Every structure is written in C-alpha cells, then in structure tokens.
Amino acid sequence: xxxxxxxxxxxxxxxxxxxxxxxxxxxxxxxxxxxxxxxxxxxxxxxxxxxxxxxxxxxxxxxxxxxxxxxxxxxxxxxxxxxxxxxxxxxxxxxxxxxxxxxxxxxxxxxxxxxxxxxxxxxxxxxxxxxxxxxxxxxxxxx
Amino acid sequence: xxxxxxxxxxxxxxxxxxxxxxxxxxxxxxxxxxxxxxxxxxxxxxxxxxxxxxxxxxxxxxxxxxxxxxxxxxxxxxxxxxxxxxxxxxxxxxxxxxxxxxxxxxxxxxxxxxxxxxxxxxxxxxxxxxxxxxxxxxxxxxxxxxxxxxxxxxxxxxxxxxxxxxxxxxxxxxxxxxxxxxxxxxxxxxxxxxxxxxxxxxxxxxxxxxxxxxxxxxxxxxxxxxxxxxxxxxxxxxxxxxxxxxxxxxxxxxxxxxxxxxxxxxxxxxxxxxxxxxxxxxxxxxxxxxxxxxxxxxxxxxxxxxxxxxxxxxxxxxxxxxxxxxxxxxxxxxxxxxxxxxxxxxxxxxxxxxxxxxxxxxxxxxxxxxxxxxxxxxxxxxxxxxxxxxxxxxxxxxxxxxxxxxxxxxxxxxxxxxxxxxxxxxxxxxxxxxxxxxxxxxxxxxxxxxxxxxxxxxxxxxxxxxxxxxxxxxxxxxxxxxxxxxxxxxxxxxxxxxxxxxxxxxxxxxxxxxxxxxxxxxxxxxxxxxxxxxxxxxxxxxxxxxxxxxxxxxxxxx
Numbered sequence: 001x002x003x004x005x006x007x008x009x010x011x012x013x014x015x016x017x018x019x020x021x022x023x024x025x026x027x028x029x030x031x032x033x034x035x036x037x038x039x040x041x042x043x044x045x046x047x048x049x050x051x052x053x054x055x056x057x058x059x060x061x062x063x064x065x066x067x068x069x070x071x072x073x074x075x076x077x078x079x080x081x082x083x084x085x086x087x088x089x090x091x092x093x094x095x096x097x098x099x100x101x102x103x104x105x106x107x108x109x110x111x112x113x114x115x116x117x118x119x120x121x122x123x124x125x126x127x128x129x130x131x132x133x134x135x136x137x138x139x140x141x142x143x
Numbered sequence: 144x145x146x147x148x149x150x151x152x153x154x155x156x157x158x159x160x161x162x163x164x165x166x167x168x169x170x171x172x173x174x175x176x177x178x179x180x181x182x183x184x185x186x187x188x189x190x191x192x193x194x195x196x197x198x199x200x201x202x203x204x205x206x207x208x209x210x211x212x213x214x215x216x217x218x219x220x221x222x223x224x225x226x227x228x229x230x231x232x233x234x235x236x237x238x239x240x241x242x243x244x245x246x247x248x249x250x251x252x253x254x255x256x257x258x259x260x261x262x263x264x265x266x267x268x269x270x271x272x273x274x275x276x277x278x279x280x281x282x283x284x285x286x287x288x289x290x291x292x293x294x295x296x297x298x299x300x301x302x303x304x305x306x307x308x309x310x311x312x313x314x315x316x317x318x319x320x321x322x323x324x325x326x327x328x329x330x331x332x333x334x335x336x337x338x339x340x341x342x343x344x345x346x347x348x349x350x351x352x353x354x355x356x357x358x359x360x361x362x363x364x365x366x367x368x369x370x371x372x373x374x375x376x377x378x379x380x381x382x383x384x385x386x387x388x389x390x391x392x393x394x395x396x397x398x399x400x401x402x403x404x405x406x407x408x409x410x411x412x413x414x415x416x417x418x419x420x421x422x423x424x425x426x427x428x429x430x431x432x433x434x435x436x437x438x439x440x441x442x443x444x445x446x447x448x449x450x451x452x453x454x455x456x457x458x459x460x461x462x463x464x465x466x467x468x469x470x471x472x473x474x475x476x477x478x479x480x481x482x483x484x485x486x487x488x489x490x491x492x493x494x495x496x497x498x499x500x501x502x503x504x505x506x507x508x509x510x511x512x513x514x515x516x517x518x519x520x521x522x523x524x525x526x527x528x529x530x531x532x533x534x535x536x537x538x539x540x541x542x543x544x545x546x547x548x549x550x551x552x553x554x555x556x557x558x559x560x561x562x563x564x565x566x567x568x569x570x571x572x573x574x575x576x577x578x579x580x581x582x583x584x585x586x587x588x589x590x591x592x593x594x595x596x597x598x599x600x601x602x603x604x605x606x607x608x609x610x611x612x613x614x615x616x617x618x619x620x621x622x623x624x625x626x627x628x629x630x631x632x633x634x635x636x637x638x639x640x641x642x643x644x645x646x647x648x649x650x651x652x653x654x655x656x657x658x659x660x661x662x663x664x665x666x667x668x669x670x671x672x673x674x675x676x677x678x679x680x681x682x683x684x685x686x687x688x689x690x691x692x693x694x695x696x697x698x699x700x701x
Contacts, residue, residue, distance in 0.1 A: 016261035016277050018350015021390045021477070024590055025597045027701045041699040042350045043265075045273060067261055068516070068626065072276030098516050099619035116481040116514045117610045119601050 007131055009060040012040040012049045014077060017067035022094060026062060029120035035060075035127070046073060050080040059089055059131050062123075063110075066095040070105070078108040088132050094118065144200050150193040157191055180438045181596075182395035184558050190550035198553065203448070207543040209463075211451035213444050213556065214544040215502040216467045221540035225253075227505035228530045229306060231473065233258035233283035234517055235630045237293035240283040244298060246520065250527055254505060255336075256306040257294070258282030259316070264351040266312045266685030269634035279630035281517070282308075286638050287680045291319040292326070300324045304335035306381070306471065306505075311353035313340040314362055315684050318672040321374065337378035337427055337471070340366060343404040343576060344383050346697070347585045348390040353685060356577050358692035362667060363408060364415040367422040369668035378427040380408060381471060387585075388431035389477050391593020394442045395559055397431065399566030400585055402450055403576040406567070409458055410575070419458050423465035432498040433475040434490070440546055441555035443470070443501030449560045472498035473507040479514040483609040484620050487511040492529050499539055500546055506530055516623040583700045590701070638680065645678040653677040654687050661691040 011027045013020050020042050031037045038056050040049065053061055063074055074093055093105055094114045102113050111130060114123055178186040205211060208218030217223060230247055233240040244255055259282040262274035268286045269278045278284050285291055309316045317338050324334055342359040345352040363380065370379045384401035392400065405426065412422050432439050450468040454460040474494035479487045488511045495508050508526040510518030534540060546552045573579045599605035606612045657670040674684050
C-alpha cells in the first residue's frame with residue numbers, strides 16, 4: 001500500500017434491510033482508524049453498490065446484510081464486480097450470516113465474514129493486513 | 144412524602160455513615176471508580192428517603208389504573224389478567240406462517256404478532272426486481288388478499304388479537320385483515336389488534352419508509368379517523384421506541400424520542416380536525432427491554448407518567464384512557480450473542496422479568512438463536528415457556544407494581560422522566576420530532592450512543608459474557624431455520640394466477656378511485672379497502688400512492 005494514499009472503504013447495505021447500526025458503527029470506527037469511508041445508506045441494489053465501488057475508486061468493500069438475503073446479494077455483487085473487471089479490491093461481509101453459508105461466500109471471493117460480536121479493531125487489522133496494492137490499477141489522481 | 148426535618152437528620156446520618164466507610168474503601172475499593180447506567184445517570188451506593196425529596200405520593204404515583212398511571216394502567220394489573228404473550232413470527236409463505244401461528248396458539252400463546260417480509264413492508268410485490276433474495280426471509284410474503292386469507296385460515300379473528308408489524312403500507316394490510324374478517328363473518332367492532340403504523344421511527348431507525356413525511360402523516364391520520372368509527376377497538380398505531388433502542392440509543396433517549404413522536408402524531412390528528420379523546424385512547428406504544436434491570440423498570444414507569452402528563456397538560460385530554468400509555472415489550476435483540484447462544488435464554492428471562500415488573504401489557508421474548516438466524520420451533524417454544532414460567536411460577540404477578548416505593552426505582556423513575564423531558568423540550572425548540580428527524584438530530588444521537596456502546600464493549604469496560612469475557616471455543620450452532628428458497632417461485636405463481644383470474648376492470652376502477660382520493664383530501668381508507676377487495680395487489684396499490692406522493696429519499700448521516 002502506497003503511503004501517500006489512505007485506504008478507501010465503501011460500507012454498503014445491499015437489499016431491503018434497514019438494520020444499519022453495525023454498518024454505521026463500523027464506518028465510524030474505520031474513519032477513526034484513519035481510513036476514508038463512504039457509506040451508501042440502506043436499500044441499495046447490487047448494481048448501485050458496484051457503481052459506487054467504481055465511482056468512488058475504493059480499495060475495500062464492506063457488505064452488511066441482516067435479512068438473510070446475503071445468499072443472493074453477496075454473490076450477485078461479486079458477479080457484477082467481475083463483469084466490470086474489478087478484481088483488485090478486498091471484499092468483506094457482515095451481518096446475520098449462518099456459519100454454514102460462509103464457505104460458499106468465500107468461494108465467490110469474499111475474503112472474510114464478520115458476524116455479531118465482532119470487534120471493529122479486528123476488522124481494521126484485517127483490512128490493514130489484507131488490502132491489495134492497487135497503485136497500478138486505481139483511478140487517476142491521489143486523494 | 145417525607146417529613147422535611149426527618150430528611151435533614153437522615154442526610155446528616157448518611158454523611159456520617161459515608162465517612163465511616165473511608166477505612167474500608169481504602170483497604171478494599173469498589174469495583175469501579177464510578178457507577179453509571181446506560182442513560183448516563185450516576186448510581187448512588189445506596190438510595191435513601193432523601194433521594195425522593197419532593198415526591199408527592201398522590202400527584203406522582205397515585206393508584207394503579209388512575210392518573211398519572213405510574214403504577215400501572217389497570218387497577219388490578221396481573222391479578223386480573225396476565226399480560227398477552229405475543230411472539231413475533233412469520234416467514235416463507237402464508238401457509239408456513241399459518242402453521243407456525245397455530246402451533247404457537249396450541250402452545251398457549253395468547254395473541255398473534257405478524258412479521259412481514261421486507262418486500263411487503265416496502266410495498267413491493269414478490270415479483271419486483273428489488274425483492275429478489277428477500278421474499279419470505281424476515282417474515283411472511285403478502286401480495287394480495289389471497290395470501291392474507293391463507294395466513295389466518297382456521298384462526299377465528301373475533302377470538303384472537305393480532306398485532307401487525309407494518310408501517311408505510313399499514314393501511315393496506317389492515318384493509319386486507321378487515322376484508323378477511325368480513326369473509327369470516329366477523330364485525331369490525333369485534334376485531335382486536337394493532338398495526339405498528341409508526342412512520343416517524345422508520346426514518347430514524349427502522350428503514351421501511353416509502354413516502355415522504357407529509358403524505359405519510361396523512362395516511363396515519365386517515366387511519367385514526369377511519370378506525371375510530373369502523374374498528375373502534377383496534378390500536379391504530381404502536382409508537383415504537385424499540386427500534387431506536389436496538390439501533391443504539393439509551394433508555395432516556397428511547398423514552399424521549401418515542402414520546403416526541405407520540406406528540407407529533409397527536410398534533411397531526413388535531414390538525415386533521417380530530418378530537419383528541421376520539422383517537423388518543425387507541426394510541427399504543429412499544430418499548431425494548433434491555434439489560435439494566437432497574438433502569439428498564441424505571442423507564443417503563445417514567446414513560447407512563449410522562450405521557451399521562453403530556454396528554455393532560457399539553458393536549459387537555461379529558462378521557463382518562465387518552466392519558467394511558469399502554470405498551471408492548473420485546474426483549475432486546477441487540478443483547479443476544481452469537482457466541483454461546485444458550486446464554487441468551489438467561490438474558491431473555493431477566494429482561495422479561497423487568498418488562499413485567501415495569502407493567503407491560505404484552506410481551507415478546509426473543510429466541511436464543513436470533514443472533515444467528517430466524518428462530519427454530521424449539522427455540523421459540525423455550526422463549527414462550529420463559530414467559531409462562533414467569534407468569535405462573537414466580538409470584539411476580541401477585542401484587543401491582545411490586546417495586547413501587549423502592550427508593551432506587553422511584554429515584555430512577557424521576558430522573559428518567561426529567562431527562563427525557565429535557566430532550567423533548569429540545570426537540571420542541573427545533574420544531575417537533577419531524578423537524579428534528581429532518582435535521583438528522585435524532586439519528587445522530589442514536590449513532591453516537593451506539594458507537595459509545597461498542598467502544599465500551601471493545602475496551603472491556605462493558606462485559607458481554609461469551610464475547611469479551613468467558614469465551615470458549617465452540618462448534619458452529621447447527622439447529623438453524625432456513626427459509627425454503629422456492630418460496631419466491633410459489634409466490635410468483637400465485638401472483639400470476641390472481642392477475643389472470645381477477646376482474647381487471649374492477650381493479651382499475653378501485654385504483655382510479657384511490658388515485659383521485661390521494662390527489663385530493665378524502666380519507667384513503669375506504670378506497671384502499673375497495674382496492675384490496677377487488678384483488679388489487681399490495682404493489683399495485685403502493686404504486687398508485689408512490690405516483691401521487693413520491694418516494695422518500697433518505698440523506699446519509701454518519
């Protein structure tokens with residue numbers, strides 16, 4: 001990671017679920033940890049999330065779903081990212097996600113799932129250790 | 144309530160007692176430098192009569208069933224009738240949910256509480272593109288009166304009371320319920336139940352809004368006016384603090400923001416030309432029961448007293464029923480842990496006891512597995528048994544307001560009322576809660592409190608058993624309820640069939656009538672009732688209203 005650029009993160013709420021306490025707490029914690037954070041707000045379609053990833057040129061995408069729709073929404077977002085040629089960002093998931101669903105989500109490229117009781121400090125550490133070097137691929141201009 | 148001179152003497156004695164503790168405290172300090180509850184209220188070492196100086200018994204506490212209702216809204220409380228045991232349930236199709244309701248009733252549950260899936264709550268039919276992945280997930284999918292008919296098959300609607308967690312499209316689901324009742328031969332005045340219908344907290348915390356605030360408030364007051372004549376025993380709104388608390392606010396904020404929203408609904412009703420005593424008796428409330436046992440009990444008592452005073456002093460209500468804060472309670476979902484989930488049974492049991500000691504009218508106890516998925520039948524049964532054990536084995540029901548007169552509980556009741564009132568004044572100065580929401584004030588307060596809570600957990604200052612203390616390595620929790628992914632297909636087939644078989648002219652006429660009413664000022668309810676009977680779908684009805692009213696665009700605040 002080039003020192004000149006702060007890690008940019010999109011926190012997104014795909015689907016119709018309005019529970020965003022976790023997403024907002026995480027957004028705030030990542031910001032306090034020195035990252036640049038954009039929060040989409042609730043009720044985003046997979047297309048809107050992927051557009052925001054591209055527009056905002058982020059390094060990390062954090063997806064949150066508490067309605068059980070992760071089994072459709074998360075893989076759909078990964079599919080759209082691939083279609084758009086976005087393959088160099090770190091994607092994390094969170095929310096109410098049964099443990100037995102995790103392998104399938106990891107298989108489509110989600111790096112880690114952080115369920116209820118996760119510490120924001122652990123998520124920050126994970127991002128810092130796993131964010132990809134996008135210095136060659138990211139959009140023009142340092143922010 | 145106390146002799147002033149005696150209080151002064153006691154204060155002196157207490158001072159001497161505190162001083163005498165110095166050597167002990169020097170040798171063995173207390174566990175924490177200060178004791179403070181979630182609302183930021185400092186907690187004394189011990190509570191004494193002088194902490195209640197100024198309390199006047201009849202003015203501030205009174206008799207159960209009498210103004211200001213601090214000790215309860217009914218004279219005999221649980222000696223007369225136990226609270227309604229009402230488990231929030233629903234998933235998949237109407238058939239599956241109907242089976243779960245009948246199971247719960249067989250198990251001794253005394254009221255129904257319907258959970259709708261998110262597409263239904265946001266006014267989309269199951270075939271809407273945004274509904275993909277969400278159909279039947281967090282509740283039952285209802286597209287038309289056909290689904291509603293199946294949902295209540297074999298359940299006599301004159302015998303049960305039904306609570307429906309539905310907000311933006313509340314008018315439509317209520318109309319479907321009334322139409323199904325009619326088919327069963329049940330009259331409007333025989334129907335008992337509640338629609339949540341609390342749109343303001345959707346903007347601050349729950350998120351299932353559709354229309355902008357102004358037309359949304361009109362729908363709410365149309366419902367008030369219509370129901371006072373057609374379904375007089377129906378609770379037309381359940382003004383909810385629950386979701387704001389779940390989103391992170393404190394006990395004081397929960398009382399303040401809920402009652403501030405209550406004030407906004409009363410004002411809207413008055414502005415629509417209704418008489419306060421015509422609709423206020425049908426306003427109901429919904430609170431969370433969180434972890435701090437005594438803070439929660441005091442919160443319920445404070446909320447009752449404060450609402451009574453607001454209704455009498457501010458709105459000049461004359462009917463005592465207008466001043467009664469009747470409420471449903473749900474134990475706090477956000478306190479459930481995914482780690483060692485069986486521990487949640489214990490958390491829920493204590494929370495349920497606090498709700499009962501606080502005088503709740505109905506109660507939902509969470510299931511132990513809700514931090515992981517929708518509850519299984521076994522988990523729901525334990526949750527219901529928790530209430531039954533509390534009701535029948537523990538003796539907490541034998542006298543009214545058993546903690547009334549506790550120095551601690553009375554002092555906390557006073558402090559929560561005062562602090563909540565301070566917030567309400569602040570919100571009034573902003574122009575009322577709709578304006579405070581527009582300014583993002585309430586959302587910001589909730590978020591600040593949520594962030595502070597998380598920091599306390601991560602620093603270890605707040606202990607969460609199994610999460611930051613007493614952790615164990617454990618295998619994944621296996622017994623999880625999964626919604627059949629074929630639910631969507633089944634809903635789509637049914638929807639298609641309905642659209643093919645119904646009288647489309649009749650649908651069109653009903654929707655046109657609704658559109659005209661929405662564009663004008665006529666009450667929407669009769670038109671919505673007409674539309675659901677014509678077999679128009681929920682999505683079609685909402686689309687007409689979206690067309691006329693527009694859609695709410697939330698601004699993102701972090």
